[in-house]
Amino acid sequence: MNKKIGLLMVTGTILMLTACGKQNSNSTTVSSxxxxxxxxxxxxxxxxxxxxxxxxxxxxxxxxxxxxxxxxxxxxxxxxxxxxxxxxxxxxxxxxxxxxxxxxxxxxxxxxxxxxxxxxxxxxxxxxxxxxxxxxxxxxxxxxxxxxxxxxxxxxxxxxxxxxxxxxxxxxxKRNDDSAASSTSNDISDHKYGRLEAINVPSEMQGTWYSADNDADSTMTFGPHSCTYDDGDDKGTVQLYKQDPQFGENADNYENKDIQDATKNWGKTSFFNLDGARWLNIRGWTQGAGDGESYAVKTETINGRQVKILVEGGGAENLVDAVYYQSKDLAQQNADKKFADLHYLDNN
Missing domain, CATH: 3.30.1460.60 (Yope Regulator; Chain: A,)
Structure with missing residues:
Protein backbone atom coordinates (compact mmCIF):
# COMPACT_ATOMS: atom_id res chain seq x y z
CA MET A 1 0.00 0.00 0.00
CA ASN A 2 1.68 3.20 -1.02
CA LYS A 3 1.77 6.54 0.73
CA LYS A 4 -0.87 8.13 -1.48
CA ILE A 5 -3.58 6.25 0.44
CA GLY A 6 -3.04 7.96 3.78
CA LEU A 7 -2.74 11.37 2.17
CA LEU A 8 -5.90 10.95 0.12
CA MET A 9 -7.76 9.62 3.12
CA VAL A 10 -7.09 12.80 5.07
CA THR A 11 -8.50 14.91 2.25
CA GLY A 12 -11.65 12.79 2.03
CA THR A 13 -10.87 11.39 -1.42
CA ILE A 14 -9.61 7.94 -0.59
CA LEU A 15 -8.20 5.94 -3.47
CA MET A 16 -7.89 3.13 -0.95
CA LEU A 17 -6.96 1.97 -0.69
CA THR A 18 5.16 -13.75 14.28
CA ALA A 19 9.38 -13.98 14.28
CA CYS A 20 10.64 -14.28 17.76
CA GLY A 21 9.64 -17.13 20.01
CA LYS A 22 10.65 -15.42 23.22
CA GLN A 23 9.57 -12.43 25.24
CA ASN A 24 11.07 -9.18 24.08
CA SER A 25 12.89 -6.70 26.24
CA ASN A 26 9.69 -4.77 27.03
CA SER A 27 7.72 -7.84 28.10
CA THR A 28 6.73 -8.61 31.65
CA THR A 29 8.37 -11.78 32.92
CA VAL A 30 5.80 -14.51 33.48
CA SER A 31 6.31 -17.89 35.05
CA SER A 32 5.70 -20.89 32.78
CA LYS A 174 -16.98 -3.83 17.48
CA ARG A 175 -14.70 -0.99 16.42
CA ASN A 176 -17.51 1.33 15.48
CA ASP A 177 -19.99 0.61 18.26
CA ASP A 178 -18.98 3.78 20.11
CA SER A 179 -19.00 5.97 17.01
CA ALA A 180 -22.01 8.10 16.16
CA ALA A 181 -20.68 8.53 12.65
CA SER A 182 -20.77 4.89 11.64
CA SER A 183 -21.90 1.41 12.49
CA THR A 184 -20.87 -2.17 11.75
CA SER A 185 -24.47 -3.27 11.69
CA ASN A 186 -26.07 -4.21 8.38
CA ASP A 187 -29.18 -2.29 9.48
CA ILE A 188 -28.09 1.33 9.39
CA SER A 189 -31.22 3.32 9.99
CA ASP A 190 -30.06 6.90 9.48
CA HIS A 191 -28.75 6.42 5.90
CA LYS A 192 -26.82 9.64 6.44
CA TYR A 193 -24.65 10.80 3.56
CA GLY A 194 -25.95 8.01 1.36
CA ARG A 195 -24.79 5.14 3.58
CA LEU A 196 -27.11 2.18 3.03
CA GLU A 197 -25.56 -0.81 4.79
CA ALA A 198 -22.27 -2.31 5.90
CA ILE A 199 -20.51 -4.55 3.40
CA ASN A 200 -19.71 -8.09 4.54
CA VAL A 201 -16.06 -8.86 3.77
CA PRO A 202 -15.69 -12.49 2.57
CA SER A 203 -14.45 -14.69 5.41
CA GLU A 204 -11.47 -15.91 3.39
CA MET A 205 -10.30 -12.32 3.04
CA GLN A 206 -10.57 -11.45 6.73
CA GLY A 207 -7.36 -11.26 8.75
CA THR A 208 -3.96 -9.62 8.31
CA TRP A 209 -2.01 -9.83 5.05
CA TYR A 210 1.61 -8.78 4.43
CA SER A 211 3.44 -7.46 1.38
CA ALA A 212 7.06 -6.56 0.65
CA ASP A 213 6.41 -5.54 -2.96
CA ASN A 214 7.57 -2.23 -4.41
CA ASP A 215 10.42 -1.93 -1.86
CA ALA A 216 7.98 -1.34 1.01
CA ASP A 217 6.67 -3.44 3.89
CA SER A 218 2.92 -3.02 4.23
CA THR A 219 -0.08 -4.75 5.76
CA MET A 220 -3.78 -4.97 5.03
CA THR A 221 -6.14 -6.17 7.75
CA PHE A 222 -9.72 -6.93 6.82
CA GLY A 223 -12.39 -7.21 9.49
CA PRO A 224 -15.97 -8.33 8.87
CA HIS A 225 -16.90 -4.80 7.69
CA SER A 226 -13.64 -2.86 7.65
CA CYS A 227 -10.17 -2.53 6.21
CA THR A 228 -7.00 -1.31 7.99
CA TYR A 229 -3.86 -0.43 6.04
CA ASP A 230 -0.34 0.26 7.29
CA ASP A 231 2.70 0.92 5.08
CA GLY A 232 4.94 2.10 7.92
CA ASP A 233 4.40 5.78 7.18
CA ASP A 234 0.64 5.93 6.75
CA LYS A 235 -2.06 3.87 8.34
CA GLY A 236 -5.78 4.05 8.96
CA THR A 237 -9.03 2.15 9.10
CA VAL A 238 -11.85 2.42 6.61
CA GLN A 239 -15.39 1.26 7.33
CA LEU A 240 -16.90 -0.40 4.29
CA TYR A 241 -20.42 0.51 3.18
CA LYS A 242 -22.72 0.34 0.21
CA GLN A 243 -23.52 3.82 -1.10
CA ASP A 244 -26.94 4.99 -2.27
CA PRO A 245 -26.62 5.65 -6.04
CA GLN A 246 -28.70 8.81 -5.68
CA PHE A 247 -26.07 10.26 -3.32
CA GLY A 248 -23.39 9.62 -5.92
CA GLU A 249 -25.37 11.28 -8.68
CA ASN A 250 -25.21 14.63 -6.87
CA ALA A 251 -21.78 16.12 -7.60
CA ASP A 252 -22.27 18.72 -4.86
CA ASN A 253 -21.98 15.95 -2.26
CA TYR A 254 -18.41 15.29 -3.37
CA GLU A 255 -17.38 18.91 -2.95
CA ASN A 256 -19.02 19.51 0.43
CA LYS A 257 -16.24 19.73 3.05
CA ASP A 258 -18.57 18.85 5.92
CA ILE A 259 -19.50 15.63 4.15
CA GLN A 260 -15.87 14.94 3.29
CA ASP A 261 -14.85 15.31 6.94
CA ALA A 262 -17.76 13.20 8.24
CA THR A 263 -17.09 10.36 5.79
CA LYS A 264 -13.29 10.44 5.58
CA ASN A 265 -13.10 6.96 7.14
CA TRP A 266 -15.85 5.45 4.97
CA GLY A 267 -15.23 3.39 1.86
CA LYS A 268 -17.69 3.13 -1.02
CA THR A 269 -17.63 -0.61 -1.58
CA SER A 270 -18.87 -2.99 -4.24
CA PHE A 271 -18.06 -6.39 -5.75
CA PHE A 272 -17.29 -7.50 -9.29
CA ASN A 273 -16.14 -10.69 -11.01
CA LEU A 274 -13.04 -10.76 -13.21
CA ASP A 275 -10.58 -13.46 -14.36
CA GLY A 276 -12.36 -16.13 -12.33
CA ALA A 277 -12.13 -14.20 -9.04
CA ARG A 278 -14.57 -12.14 -6.99
CA TRP A 279 -13.10 -8.72 -6.26
CA LEU A 280 -13.88 -6.26 -3.47
CA ASN A 281 -13.61 -2.71 -4.80
CA ILE A 282 -13.06 0.22 -2.39
CA ARG A 283 -13.26 3.89 -3.31
CA GLY A 284 -13.33 7.07 -1.30
CA TRP A 285 -16.84 7.99 -0.18
CA THR A 286 -16.65 11.36 -1.90
CA GLN A 287 -14.29 10.25 -4.64
CA GLY A 288 -15.26 11.46 -8.10
CA ALA A 289 -12.78 10.26 -10.70
CA GLY A 290 -10.73 7.09 -10.34
CA ASP A 291 -11.40 3.39 -9.94
CA GLY A 292 -10.20 2.90 -6.37
CA GLU A 293 -8.42 -0.26 -5.27
CA SER A 294 -9.73 -3.83 -5.59
CA TYR A 295 -8.85 -6.98 -3.67
CA ALA A 296 -9.31 -10.69 -4.33
CA VAL A 297 -8.08 -13.89 -2.69
CA LYS A 298 -6.45 -16.36 -5.06
CA THR A 299 -4.46 -19.57 -4.66
CA GLU A 300 -0.98 -19.91 -6.15
CA THR A 301 1.70 -22.60 -6.05
CA ILE A 302 4.81 -21.54 -4.13
CA ASN A 303 7.64 -24.05 -3.64
CA GLY A 304 5.25 -26.87 -4.46
CA ARG A 305 2.61 -25.77 -1.96
CA GLN A 306 -0.82 -24.24 -2.52
CA VAL A 307 -0.79 -20.83 -0.85
CA LYS A 308 -3.56 -18.25 -0.52
CA ILE A 309 -2.61 -14.73 -1.53
CA LEU A 310 -4.40 -11.38 -1.49
CA VAL A 311 -4.14 -9.57 -4.80
CA GLU A 312 -4.45 -5.77 -5.00
CA GLY A 313 -5.44 -4.28 -8.32
CA GLY A 314 -6.20 -0.78 -9.50
CA GLY A 315 -7.09 1.38 -12.46
CA ALA A 316 -9.60 0.84 -15.21
CA GLU A 317 -8.00 -2.48 -16.19
CA ASN A 318 -7.59 -3.62 -12.57
CA LEU A 319 -3.87 -4.25 -12.99
CA VAL A 320 -2.05 -5.84 -10.05
CA ASP A 321 0.25 -3.50 -8.13
CA ALA A 322 0.88 -5.62 -5.00
CA VAL A 323 0.48 -9.14 -3.66
CA TYR A 324 -0.08 -9.86 0.04
CA TYR A 325 0.62 -13.06 1.99
CA GLN A 326 -0.61 -14.46 5.31
CA SER A 327 2.80 -14.22 6.96
CA LYS A 328 5.57 -11.65 6.92
CA ASP A 329 8.16 -14.33 6.10
CA LEU A 330 6.29 -15.39 2.98
CA ALA A 331 5.98 -11.77 1.93
CA GLN A 332 9.73 -11.19 2.30
CA GLN A 333 10.60 -14.44 0.50
CA ASN A 334 8.33 -13.57 -2.43
CA ALA A 335 8.85 -9.82 -2.70
CA ASP A 336 7.98 -8.61 -6.21
CA LYS A 337 7.33 -12.17 -7.36
CA LYS A 338 5.25 -12.37 -10.54
CA PHE A 339 2.59 -15.05 -11.00
CA ALA A 340 1.82 -16.06 -14.57
CA ASP A 341 -1.95 -15.78 -14.26
CA LEU A 342 -1.95 -12.19 -12.91
CA HIS A 343 -1.87 -9.00 -14.97
CA TYR A 344 0.62 -6.54 -13.45
CA LEU A 345 0.75 -2.76 -13.58
CA ASP A 346 4.48 -2.60 -14.37
CA ASN A 347 4.06 -4.94 -17.34
CA ASN A 348 1.84 -2.45 -19.13
Missing part, protein backbone atom coordinates in the same frame (compact mmCIF):
# COMPACT_ATOMS: atom_id res chain seq x y z
CA UNK A 33 4.85 -23.24 35.65
CA UNK A 34 1.20 -23.29 34.62
CA UNK A 35 2.13 -25.05 31.34
CA UNK A 36 2.49 -28.33 33.22
CA UNK A 37 -1.29 -28.73 33.06
CA UNK A 38 -2.56 -29.58 29.57
CA UNK A 39 -5.86 -28.18 28.38
CA UNK A 40 -7.04 -31.41 26.75
CA UNK A 41 -5.68 -34.91 26.25
CA UNK A 42 -2.70 -35.07 23.91
CA UNK A 43 -3.17 -35.99 20.26
CA UNK A 44 -0.90 -36.32 17.23
CA UNK A 45 -2.72 -33.59 15.28
CA UNK A 46 -0.51 -30.68 14.25
CA UNK A 47 -1.31 -27.04 13.50
CA UNK A 48 0.54 -25.05 10.84
CA UNK A 49 0.87 -21.30 11.37
CA UNK A 50 0.86 -20.57 7.63
CA UNK A 51 -2.37 -19.43 5.95
CA UNK A 52 -4.38 -19.22 9.16
CA UNK A 53 -7.97 -18.04 8.95
CA UNK A 54 -9.00 -15.42 11.54
CA UNK A 55 -10.80 -18.18 13.45
CA UNK A 56 -7.72 -20.41 13.42
CA UNK A 57 -5.50 -17.53 14.50
CA UNK A 58 -7.52 -16.67 17.62
CA UNK A 59 -7.81 -20.38 18.45
CA UNK A 60 -4.05 -20.86 18.20
CA UNK A 61 -3.37 -17.80 20.35
CA UNK A 62 -5.95 -18.86 22.97
CA UNK A 63 -4.57 -22.41 23.14
CA UNK A 64 -0.99 -21.19 23.43
CA UNK A 65 -1.83 -18.68 26.15
CA UNK A 66 -3.90 -21.24 28.05
CA UNK A 67 -0.94 -23.63 28.03
CA UNK A 68 1.77 -21.07 28.64
CA UNK A 69 0.15 -18.78 31.19
CA UNK A 70 -2.68 -20.81 32.74
CA UNK A 71 -5.01 -18.82 34.98
CA UNK A 72 -7.74 -16.89 33.19
CA UNK A 73 -6.36 -17.79 29.77
CA UNK A 74 -6.61 -21.52 30.57
CA UNK A 75 -10.03 -21.15 32.18
CA UNK A 76 -11.39 -19.24 29.21
CA UNK A 77 -9.96 -21.69 26.68
CA UNK A 78 -11.45 -24.67 28.48
CA UNK A 79 -14.84 -22.94 28.60
CA UNK A 80 -14.50 -22.12 24.89
CA UNK A 81 -14.14 -25.84 24.16
CA UNK A 82 -17.63 -26.27 25.59
CA UNK A 83 -19.35 -23.00 24.71
CA UNK A 84 -17.45 -21.68 21.70
CA UNK A 85 -14.72 -19.07 21.28
CA UNK A 86 -15.35 -15.45 20.40
CA UNK A 87 -13.00 -12.57 19.68
CA UNK A 88 -14.23 -8.98 19.59
CA UNK A 89 -12.27 -6.36 17.68
CA UNK A 90 -11.89 -2.91 19.25
CA UNK A 91 -9.64 0.07 18.49
CA UNK A 92 -6.51 -0.44 20.59
CA UNK A 93 -7.02 3.15 21.79
CA UNK A 94 -9.90 1.79 23.89
CA UNK A 95 -7.22 0.52 26.30
CA UNK A 96 -3.95 1.94 27.63
CA UNK A 97 -1.82 -0.84 26.14
CA UNK A 98 1.97 -0.75 26.20
CA UNK A 99 1.93 -1.93 22.57
CA UNK A 100 -1.19 -1.16 20.56
CA UNK A 101 0.05 -3.12 17.56
CA UNK A 102 -1.59 -2.17 14.29
CA UNK A 103 -4.43 -0.35 16.01
CA UNK A 104 -6.73 -3.30 16.70
CA UNK A 105 -7.24 -4.90 20.13
CA UNK A 106 -8.57 -8.47 20.10
CA UNK A 107 -10.68 -9.24 23.20
CA UNK A 108 -10.94 -13.03 23.54
CA UNK A 109 -13.95 -14.43 25.37
CA UNK A 110 -16.01 -17.53 25.95
CA UNK A 111 -19.60 -17.01 27.00
CA UNK A 112 -19.65 -13.39 25.83
CA UNK A 113 -18.34 -11.55 28.92
CA UNK A 114 -14.90 -9.95 28.66
CA UNK A 115 -12.20 -11.35 30.97
CA UNK A 116 -9.56 -8.78 30.07
CA UNK A 117 -7.75 -11.26 27.82
CA UNK A 118 -6.43 -9.10 25.01
CA UNK A 119 -3.88 -9.35 22.25
CA UNK A 120 -2.65 -7.01 19.53
CA UNK A 121 -0.70 -7.82 16.37
CA UNK A 122 2.51 -6.28 15.03
CA UNK A 123 3.26 -7.84 11.65
CA UNK A 124 3.72 -11.55 12.51
CA UNK A 125 4.22 -10.93 16.23
CA UNK A 126 1.42 -11.13 18.80
CA UNK A 127 1.44 -8.97 21.95
CA UNK A 128 -0.33 -10.78 24.79
CA UNK A 129 -2.16 -9.21 27.75
CA UNK A 130 -4.30 -10.37 30.64
CA UNK A 131 -6.41 -8.60 33.29
CA UNK A 132 -6.71 -5.60 30.98
CA UNK A 133 -8.62 -2.64 32.41
CA UNK A 134 -9.82 0.29 30.33
CA UNK A 135 -8.86 2.92 32.91
CA UNK A 136 -5.28 1.94 33.67
CA UNK A 137 -1.95 1.26 32.00
CA UNK A 138 -1.70 -2.35 30.82
CA UNK A 139 1.68 -4.00 30.21
CA UNK A 140 1.97 -6.99 27.91
CA UNK A 141 2.97 -10.42 29.13
CA UNK A 142 5.04 -11.17 26.07
CA UNK A 143 5.47 -10.80 22.33
CA UNK A 144 5.68 -14.05 20.37
CA UNK A 145 5.30 -15.14 16.76
CA UNK A 146 2.48 -17.35 15.55
CA UNK A 147 5.00 -19.88 14.25
CA UNK A 148 6.57 -20.16 17.71
CA UNK A 149 3.09 -20.56 19.20
CA UNK A 150 2.31 -23.38 16.77
CA UNK A 151 5.57 -25.16 17.62
CA UNK A 152 4.81 -24.99 21.34
CA UNK A 153 1.21 -26.14 20.90
CA UNK A 154 2.30 -29.05 18.69
CA UNK A 155 5.02 -30.00 21.20
CA UNK A 156 2.35 -30.20 23.90
CA UNK A 157 0.02 -32.27 21.68
CA UNK A 158 -2.74 -29.65 21.62
CA UNK A 159 -3.08 -29.15 17.85
CA UNK A 160 -6.49 -30.81 17.71
CA UNK A 161 -7.82 -28.33 20.29
CA UNK A 162 -6.89 -25.46 17.99
CA UNK A 163 -8.86 -27.03 15.14
CA UNK A 164 -11.83 -27.80 17.39
CA UNK A 165 -11.96 -24.23 18.71
CA UNK A 166 -11.62 -22.75 15.23
CA UNK A 167 -14.61 -24.73 13.97
CA UNK A 168 -16.93 -22.71 16.24
CA UNK A 169 -14.96 -19.49 16.70
CA UNK A 170 -16.66 -16.16 15.96
CA UNK A 171 -14.99 -12.89 14.96
CA UNK A 172 -17.07 -9.81 15.86
CA UNK A 173 -15.99 -6.34 14.76
Missing amino acids: SSSSSLLVAKSSAKINSDNLTPQEAVSLISTYCGLRYGGEWASMTKQAERDGLQVKLYPSSKYQLSDGGQGVAYDVTAGGKSRGLIYTVNNDDVNIYQNVKTNQKNNKLATISKSAMASYVNQEGQGKLVSDLAARAQVVD
